[in-house]
């Protein structure tokens with residue numbers, strides 16, 4: 001199973017957990033505040049254009 005990054009909507013704690021792809025969208029219990037508020041974190045360190053925006057774009 002792939003490892004997914006989640007972020008807690010309650011306390012902003014980030015954690016990673018193994019999840020089946022079908023369950024990846026489901027909320028997870030935050031290991032810090034123990035509320036069912038962990039949501040999939042959107043990847044912010046991977047750009048659509050890894051080498052920067054294409055020249056002339058826009």
Ligand SMILES: [Zn+2]
Nearest residue numbers: 008011030033
């Ligand atoms: Zn939390």
